[in-house]
Amino acid sequence: MDISVDLDAPAIALSICAHPDDTEFGAGATLAKWAAQGTRICHVVCTDGSKGTWDPNADITQLISTRANEQAAAQRILGGTGSDVWFLGAVDGELENSAVLRRELVALVRTIRPDVIFGHDPWKRYRLHPDHRAAGFLTIDAIVAARDTFFFPELGLTPHRAHTLLLFEADEADHFEDVAESLPTKVEALLAHTSQLRSTMFINDPAAPEEARRFADETRRHAADAALDARRRAADAARKGITPHPGVAAIELAEAFKRMRVD
16 A cells, blocks of 8 residues: 655645544644644534533533534644634534534535535444434535535535545555654643543543643554554555655654545
8 A cells, every 4th residue: 555645735625523632633733733833723623522521420512512512723833723613513423414413514615615624434343322323424424515516506605626545544554644753742732632532532530640641652552553553654665666655654643534536
């Protein structure tokens, strides 16, 4: 498999994810890197995040509001405005690739007009969470509909064709972004999702700096593993006579994606 490394920073990048914090886990460092280079970064969150707690006595209405505020804060940390965040509002755990949600997403894609779109890889084997799978298919189907004239003409919006789709949590990654400089920003953005510290990041005491350091170290190890995978894939390609990307050898920390052309 041939691989690619480091796209040029696009004018506009849109990440479509199932839950608040999914984008930060999947593409946070890449978005932070691009935002520092002038990219407008945008988020769409498909669900309301209402299942995101282990507390059986939680106020769900408050949780939904909290998670929306956390997402806006995380987006600002990555380099966004905090206002370029949209929620489709599906109930957490019950997301479906429905025509209603697809229409809403098409409207957003045609309005935002991103050059690059991020989303969940819906074909990832042994995927456990149904929302991630549904969000991936919803994203792909909306990309196709957004680019073609006769899908949802009643919206009155000009069709838009992004040039690249990058799927995070990829089953077979073939694109890697060097994130050595932006990885700390990814960690900071994730820690802004304070309601998820215990259930997602396994930080039991937010006041304990050693727990945040442990999480940062784990995030760095994941990025180092992704960079190692890039180098291994490049070596495999070289053995098959494919000249590897010249930047692969220098990557020490990476985010990994499946790259798909939209056209």
